[in-house]
Amino acid sequence: MAQQADAGQRARLNRDRVLHAAVALADRVGIEALSMRSLAQELGVVPMALYKHVANKEQLLDGMVDVIVGEIDSPAHGADWKSAVRERILSARRALLRHPWASRVIESRSAPTPGALDYLDSVIGMFRAGGLSADLTHHVMHALGSRVWGFTQELFPASPNVDPDAQAVMFREMAARYPYIVEIAAARTHDGESVVNQGCDDQFEFEFAIDLLLDGFERLHRQGWTSADQS
Template identity: 70%
Template sequence: MAEQLDTPRRAPLSREKVLQAAVVLADRAGLEALSMRKLAQDLGVVPMALYKHVAHKEELLDGMVDVVVGEIDPPAGGTDWQSAVRQRILSARRALLRHPWAAQVIESRAAPTPAVLAYLDSTIGMFRRGGFSIDLTHHVMHAMGSRILGFSQELFADPPPTDPAVQAAMARELAGRFPYVAELAVAAAHVEDSVVGSGCDDQFEFEFALDLLLDGIAALHRQGWSSTPGG
């Protein structure tokens, strides 16, 4: 009687495994390549098997956001509120830089996912435990905006053309019509592959704005600021 060969059993599919594979796929090929069919191929299953764990692609995207947010370091203990908030936000930025598609997905969600809500709750808690009034905390969260989650929408986001002749022509036109914009563009430091514009240092600009906000927020906190006159 012929011996039966033992074949390795594939680990059972789980929601966590599906979400992790989706994150890996988006990291590798970009968000536009993500589909339930392609994800099923990567996992070696039929597409219908995925629907036992995620009802549809929107739920898949929500879960992927939660995976990324789960990579953010927990709040630092034994430090002042400003250092703790700064460390947490920079950890969030590192997580989003590891997954360049994540900011786009976070912005596209109709409502925050559970992990995002937990992160925001934790951040609000850092301000409240730091002695902030609920009034100031409310306005601080508005002022910080998406920077709380490690990314920001930049004013000068469109990359310039790479053709030197075209660049020179555009610079001349810009200088003639918008001299201060041209002056700023020429003065900016140049770093390749920046989303901020013609080569500004993304990380420097992010931390500069973050520290500017945190220093201003700290000053308001010291003053006992309130949005209500006499409050």
């Protein structure tokens, strides 16, 4: 009877179920703990059953990226290009915040997945539909960088929690040699929950950068900017 139940479960296995189970498992235990063996155990099947749906761990990770990308909201109908792009990117950010491991997996892919290409094509299409030239849009996408996916490769990476007194001593020692770094680091009150730097409001910093970039893109578009004019 147990063998019949196992056979029935394996028969119900499909690629979609495998990928969604992998995402859920990574959410729960972390991407480092995800393996074909642990996923098979989660699904109640032997590891070989998974290879009918994903050829290897890399293909599994590719598929997981597409699951995450599938959570990004579609572009709003009728919105101007700036609003549409902004909301699309902020939706991507919400998706990545639900799956904190996802940005590392996206960065690790050697080539964009089909879902990632669909998403990028959609974002580029919003700029083009807004009247931005292909030339300007090319540079726009470079400027957005990882922000198009909803995360930022930070100039000041997060540091582990340190004792406030020890941090004060460190700041005093640094101030003589690196006065401007210390000045901006101390410019805002910090809370310990941020992923940008200890205490920086990462959501505010992300939206600040996106709005600054979009305003700049709009200004260049209105000026009829081309890269040929810069050479």
